[in-house]
Amino acid sequence: MKLSNLDKELYPGAGGLGTKNAVIDYYARVADTLLPHLAGRPVTLRRFPDGIEAESFYEKNAGRNAPSWLRTVVVPTPGSSRGSSSASFVVVEELAALVYLANLAVLELHVPQWRVDAEDHPLPPDELVFDLDPGPGTGLLECAAVARRIRARLDDDGLVASVKTSGSKGMQMTASVELGPDAEASSTSEYAKRVAEALARETPGSVTAVMAKERRRGKVFVDWSQNNTAKTTVAPYSLRARAADGAPTVSTPLTWAEVEECTDATELVFSPEEVLARIAEHGDLYASALSDGAPLP
Numbered sequence: 001m002k003l004s005n006l007d008k009e010l011y012p013g014a015g016g017l018g019t020k021n022a023v024i025d026y027y028a029r030v031a032d033t034l035l036p037h038l039a040g041r042p043v044t045l046r047r048f049p050d051g052i053e054a055e056s057f058y059e060k061n062a063g064r065n066a067p068s069w070l071r072t073v074v075v076p077t078p079g080s081s082r083g084s085s086s087a088s089f090v091v092v093e094e095l096a097a098l099v100y101l102a103n104l105a106v107l108e109l110h111v112p113q114w115r116v117d118a119e120d121h122p123l124p125p126d127e128l129v130f131d132l133d134p135g136p137g138t139g140l141l142e143c144a145a146v147a148r149r150i151r152a153r154l155d156d157d158g159l160v161a162s163v164k165t166s167g168s169k170g171m172q173m174t175a176s177v178e179l180g181p182d183a184e185a186s187s188t189s190e191y192a193k194r195v196a197e198a199l200a201r202e203t204p205g206s207v208t209a210v211m212a213k214e215r216r217r218g219k220v221f222v223d224w225s226q227n228n229t230a231k232t233t234v235a236p237y238s239l240r241a242r243a244a245d246g247a248p249t250v251s252t253p254l255t256w257a258e259v260e261e262c263t264d265a266t267e268l269v270f271s272p273e274e275v276l277a278r279i280a281e282h283g284d285l286y287a288s289a290l291s292d293g294a295p296l297p
Helices: 020-038 095-103 140-156 187-202 256-261 272-282
Strands: 042-047 057-059 072-076 086-091 106-111 127-134 161-165 171-176 220-223 239-244 247-250
Touching: 020 095, 020 106, 020 239, 020 272, 042 086, 095 106, 127 140, 127 187, 140 161, 140 171, 140 187, 140 220, 140 256, 187 220, 247 272
Parallel strands: 106 239
Antiparallel strands: 042 057, 042 106, 072 086, 127 171, 127 220, 161 171, 239 247
């Protein structure tokens, strides 16, 4: 594998922290923690060939020039904007694949809530996800308040939630689940919708379960629809196409103490170096998403 244009600036203004070399270095160093969250999941790639201030695009197909050793899997893509019925997705399960993608200026890694098996057959969803999207006038602190409420509901139902920043404006929560043999793939969406709508009924002035943007002002949108098997969510530890204080931001797992005690949203924004230091101190704070799943009630 040949690396190229290592000095190329992907995060303008970030200096040496924003070069392609720094991106590759981060993904190589975080690989041991990140790879288990990608294993078996067809990845949607977000590429920034000329940096975050230039045009980007989402890529599902691995491409004709992909190396033969790169694992790919053909899965259906219903509703594709390009009219394709399927795509050959990359499945990232080794360091070399992660470095290969970083060299293509893939900054963001987005994954579905399901995996494929050893024969490349899609499996039922094994994760339940809540995407907390702050509307105008709200931010990370308001998302944290909603995350605490969702956690309490999941606890009551025997589900263990992990929480992370999106690396952008909001937060995301994941709980490992196991669907029964007779369960529909839509079960996770239906459960998440019930939780979101219950929160919105309790506090209609601060929470909405409706996607319409005009309904979000001053509220946190609890996006339950991310559990749709055709949708993806940014992976934990993925870089984002944003910068803060001169460094790229990362979708960063949090401790629940941070979520409960934080009073300053800037304390929940982390650079790649800070994320690596957190892993050294805490290990994988998103590990419960990899544990054996619990049944949905």
